[in-house]
Amino acid sequence: MAVLLNRRQMIGGLALGCSAAASPLVTPIAFARAPWEERLVVLILRGAMDGLDAVRPVGDPAFRALRPTLSEGGLPLDGWWELHPALGPLLPLWQAGEFGAAHAVATPYRDRRSHFDGQDILEAGTGGPDLMRLRDGWLNRALALLPGVEAETAFAIGREHLLILSGQVPVSQWSPEARLRLSPQARRLIESVQHDDPLFRDASLMAMEIVDELAAEAEEGGQAMMAGPAAGGGPHGQLADFAASRLRGETRIASFSLGGWDTHVQQAQNLTRALGRLAETILALKDGLGPLWDRTAVLCLTEFGRTARENGSGGTDHGTGGAMLFAGGALRGGRVLGDWPGLDEADLYQGRDLMPTRDVRAHAAWVLRAFAGLSRPDLEGTVFPALDMGSDPGLVL
Amino acid sequence: MTFDPHLAAIRFGTGLSPYLPPPSSIEAMLERLAGPDVAARAIPAMSYTEALAIERAFAQANRQARNGETAAIRAAARAERDRLRRLVEPTRLAQFRTVLARQVASEDALRERLLLFWANHFTARPKTTVAGILIAPYVEEAIRPHVAGRFADMLTAVALHPVMVAYLDQARSIGPGSIQGRQSGRGLNENYARELLELHTVGVGGGYTQEDVRQLALLLTGVTVAEGQTVYRPRWAEPGAETVLGRTYPAEADLATVQAVLADLAVRPETARHLARKLAVHFVSDAPEERLVEALAGEWLASGGDLLAVTGALLRHPAAWSPRKDKVKPPVDFIASALRALGLGADFLLPLGFRETRRLLANPLAVMGQPWQDPPGPDGWPEAPEAWITPQFMAARIDWAMNRPEEMQPDLPDPRDFVRIALGPAAREEVIFAAHAAERPSEAIGVILASSDFQRR
Structure with missing residues (x-):
């Protein structure tokens, strides 16, 4: 019993641990490498990003009438589409084919338009009769x-x-907010009381290790900062920098969220700020990943889109269809994917929202298929219940 | 493997205190639990009615802000809405301080532990940010009165509480053959029926089928929420009799049928077994001895789901007193027991401001992995020690233990005394040594609180 317990605890400690391969506690035996080299970052945009404002269908004759105050200053892409000006810093990536969008997408969630349920369903990836599972x-x-998944393969x-x-699968988690200020003596005492x-x-040891590693990286980063462009201060910059630092190692999948998308009022200002942070986040990931950027996909998912018409407060309300932004050298960007449903009154979902023409989960599924070799039945049954992946959108290069 | 007062305070209470003596016997613990709820009287909580008034006022202001007839009405409504929105987080954290103060100050700490256990068993989350202030009143009014009462009463109070009815989408479920269902074309939502079986009563191995879930969902139609109150709408109720787990319930569309199925589910052997095991796992070990689970399930059935009797069976069982501490305090319990050991009580917590509460308590809790009343899903917080003691969460515990006690209690106790207060006579030599060897008192306190000796129970 005692042996079993120790073994279980040991496995737990390892499984939930970080930098396990580098830990002095563990002999480097069963550390199979992750079965693929590509890096996947999933950003959750909490609050419902307005896809129609981020990537604007200015070629649609109905667009400007729906958005009298929310269509100024866009950056032309191809005559039909314009990019929100706050995404300007990503324009070079667009031109290089490393940034793009899939439009008129949605999860299977419909009609209630609650952030909480919408985000849960987005993250649970559910569909069909088990939508609320x-x-x-x-x-x-x-x-x-x-096969070959270790705790460090994925980082929350x-x-x-x-x-x-x-x-069920243990993953790693770390918050750049976590602090661990210890004097050398306190550290020794902690080690001694936890020893048995x-x-x-x-x-405790792994926490101290990560904190040391981060401190060392911050020092290096501080020097690099003098030379290169800033990678975006603020919490989102820290999240992106930390994600990049993990993805440079054994981590293959990282996820974190960005807020500030619920733009019911004064969307012009509020969305500019949120998209600006998103652009900084993507650039920080690109900087941090260096050559690995070529093997990276960043998917930006949000719980639903917003109303096609702007409201009386210079904002938009909860809607249905929206856009998925994506970036990374492993993807074929520089274009907007999707079947455009149109914005005429009759084309809108319930006369108010952009009509979804594709399940956003299909795009994530095709990326997982290309990166990790998951089978279509697994993707359509287990990973994304009741999903029809449809034809390959050619998202991955 | 027998009663030990210090172990009793740590494993079945909220920890040791320099002022509050540990329980003197099992009978004394049960007597307190059977008696009046002293802590709730001494430290009153906000009522559901009071919290609902804020939530309703917000909803109304929100509607007016959008649809008000004139710009002036809309502007005034916007201001009112924003004022109410700013009340939400301070209100939620005031509710948090109330719950924590009872844990920290009560001599009847077993009641507070049972409250958290059952509140977690019947996890409900808000559908909107503002509805977050309704969760604590839901726990206070649907769960707290029954922790030493009958499980059937708790189950019924929960099932008919507007917070649960809304959370698991019962509020939207309409019998497809009901008057409303035929007129509107809207239909059944099985979410609550499924969780009622899988999580709340018979458990995932409880031998029910998809058809049982559907039948139960049909039986529950009619129960919904209007203006934040539970109502029964016969026009929504599916006509006809339903059969759940082999028992057929009358065709009458009324609340009595709903109460009957809940009363039956509460005393089924599968429910007894599911909850006996869950209690043993929570209080004793993730791999509890079979005889302990059997004893609790047996008492459940013999007493008809009397939670005082079942709790008594737990305390009286020798397996409950194993000196090995297999469980880890979740962050809320860790913080509560640390405050209690530091001699901080209700007089410290209740007057604490919003920002201090956030900085000293609520934010650290979130970094430790347990943001206040925000569990990941309807199955509540995890039980496994491995889920709580990860590098990030451990770092947060250590950092809090090292830095926050001194801010909250400038007159820190002497660490050489504190190690005995916090850990009792069973304190290990390594921890006693560390208490003496630290460079500063705050570091010594930090090492003691961060030690697995203090964090386990």
């Missing part, structure tokens, strides 16, 4: 189907609970 996240179910970043990565309890000992 919110037990685990689709990234975790995908990990469960893959930030202090929030990320449903998208939670489930493997669960606490391993977690």
Whole structure:
């Protein structure tokens, strides 16, 4: 019993641990490499990003009438589409084919338009009769189907609970907000009191290791900052920098969220700020990943779109169809994917929202298929229940 | 493997205190639990009615802000809406302080532990940010009165509480063959029926089928929410009799049928077994001894789901007193027991401001992995020690233990005394040594609180 318990605790400590391969506690035996090299970052945009404002269908004759004050200053892409000016910093990526969008997409969630339910369903990846079965996240179910997965293969970043990565497969989590200020003596004492309890000992040591590593990286980064462009200060910059630091190592999947998208009022200002942070986040990932950027996909998912018409407060309300932004050298960007449903009154969903023409989960599924080799039945049954992936949108290069 | 007062306070209470003596016996613990709810009287909580008034006022202002007839009405409504929105987080954290103060100050700490256990069992989350202020009143009014009462009463109070009815979408479920269903074309939502079986009563291995779920969902139609109150609408109720787990319920569309199925589910052997195991896992070990689970399930059935009797069976069982501490305090319990050991009580917590509460308590809780009343899903917080003691969460515990106590209690106790207060006579030599060897008192306190000795129970 005692042996079993220790073994279980030891496994738990390892499984939930970080930098396990580098830990002095563990001999580097069973550390199979992750079965693929591509990096996947899933950004959850909490609050419902207005896809029609981020990537504007100015070629649609109905667009400007629906958005009398929310269509100024766009950056022309191809005559039909314009990019929101706050995404200007990503224009070079667009031109290089490393940034793009899939439009008129949605999860299977309809009609209630609640952020909480919408985000849960987005992260759970559910569909069909089990839409509300919110037990685990689709990234975790995908990990469960893959060989050679270690705790460090996937990283949930930030202090929030990320449903998208939670489930049976142990993943790692760290928040750049986590602090651990210890004097050398306090550190020694912590080590000594935890010594006989493997669960606490391993977690404490690994925490100290990560903090040391981050401190060392911050020092290097501080010097690099002098030379190069700033990678975006603020919490989103920290999240992106930390994600990049993990993805440079054994991590293959990272996820975190960005807020500030619920633009019911003064969308012109509020969305500019949120998109500006998103652009900084993507650029920080690109900077941090260096040559690995060529093997990276960043998917920006949001719970639903917003109303086609702007409201009386210079904003938009909860809608249905929206856009998925994507970036990364592993993807074929520089274009807008999707079947455009049109914006005429009769084309709108319930006369108010952009009509979804594709399940947003299909795009994520095609990326997982290309990156990790998951089979279509697994993707359409287990990872994304009741999904029809449809034809390959050619998202991955 | 027998009663030990210090172990009793740590494993079945909210920890040791320099002022509050540990329980003197199992009988004394049960007597308190059977008696009046002293802590709730001493530290009153906000009522559902009071919280609902804020939530309703917000909803109304929100509607007016959009649809008000004139610009002036809309502007005034916007201002009112924003004022009410700013009340939400301070209100939620005031509710948090109330719950924490009872944990920290009560001599009847077993009641507070049972409250958290059952509140977690019947997890409900808000559908909107503003509705977050309704969760604590839901726990206070549907769960707290029944922690030493009958499970059937708790189950019924929960099932008919507007917060639960809304959370698991019962509020939107309409019998497809009902008057409303035929007129509107809207239909059944099985979410609550499924969780009622899988999570709340018989459990995932409870031998029910998809058809049982559907039949139960049909039986529950009619129960919905209007203006934040539970109502029964016969026009929404599916006509005809329903059969759930082999028992057929009358065709009458009324609340009595709903109450009957809940009363039956509460005392089924599968429910007894599911909850006996869950209690043993929560209080004793993730792999509890079979005889302990059997004893609790047996008492459940013998007493008809009397939670005082079942709790008594738990405390009286030798397996409950194993000196090995297999469980880890979740963050809320960790913080509560640390405050209690530091001698901080209700007089410290209740007057604490919003910002201090956030900085000293609520934010650290979130970084430790347990944001206040925001569990990941309807199955509540995890039980496994491995889920709580991860590098990030451990770092947050250590950092809090090292830095916050001194801010909250400038007159820190002498660490050499504190190690005995916090850990009792069972304190290990390594921890006693560390208490003496630290460079500063705050570091010594930090090491003691961060030690697995203090964090386990």
